[in-house]
Amino acid sequence: MGVYYVLSVYLHIVLAAFWIGGMLFLPLVLLPSIKNNPTRVELLYKTGLTFRFFGWMSLGGLLVTGLLNMYAKGIPFSLEFLAGNSFGRVLGIKIVLFVVMLLIAGIHDFYVGERAIMQMKESEKKRLKQFAKWSGRINLLLALAIAFLGVAFSRGLRVF
Ligand code: HEM
Numbered sequence: 001m002g003v004y005y006v007l008s009v010y011l012h013i014v015l016a017a018f019w020i021g022g023m024l025f026l027p028l029v030l031l032p033s034i035k036n037n038p039t040r041v042e043l044l045y046k047t048g049l050t051f052r053f054f055g056w057m058s059l060g061g062l063l064v065t066g067l068l069n070m071y072a073k074g075i076p077f078s079l080e081f082l083a084g085n086s087f088g089r090v091l092g093i094k095i096v097l098f099v100v101m102l103l104i105a106g107i108h109d110f111y112v113g114e115r116a117i118m119q120m121k122e123s124e125k126k127r128l129k130q131f132a133k134w135s136g137r138i139n140l141l142l143a144l145a146i147a148f149l150g151v152a153f154s155r156g157l158r159v160f
Pocket of ligand 1 (some may be wrong): 009012013016019062063065066067069070073091095098143146147148149150151153154155
């Protein structure tokens, strides 16, 4: 086993921890802590923008290290492997969920999030806030499922 492979898996795990940890930190730590703060919306906006930057860095890093892990393990990036057998399908499902998560994160981060903040500043309307909240929650669940599939794949779990 080469040192670059170990480094790539290590980075993959650290980035996954950052991405999932950041998504948990916001609702569990930040939001309750600033609940009664008069500058709450502004704080949420600034924190959201900063996490958006580092979050997308970590997603890019997860893709690169994920592909490196595949290369190091000699796994082909082919439909035949990712859909054609019960071992490959664990990784195939993981990649599909990753793409879905990217789409939701894109909508959440670049469309709904900022508009929801504007709406919260201007009126009592909560429609976009609810959308931002639920898309964030769905993405957290997706990320947890993706991490589970990563661990399962590493240990040779087979499905279907
Ligand atoms: C949010 C996105 C992702 C998360 C949270 C995530 C998480 C994980 C975790 C926790 C592991 C287990 C490591 C271990 O137990 O040793 C793993 C392994 C792996 N991941 Fe990901 N991953 C993500 C995206 C990707 C992507 C996009 C790819 C491929 C294009 C990928 C390919 C792999 C591979 C091949 C392994 C097996 C590594 C090995 O056993 O050497 N991952 N991932």
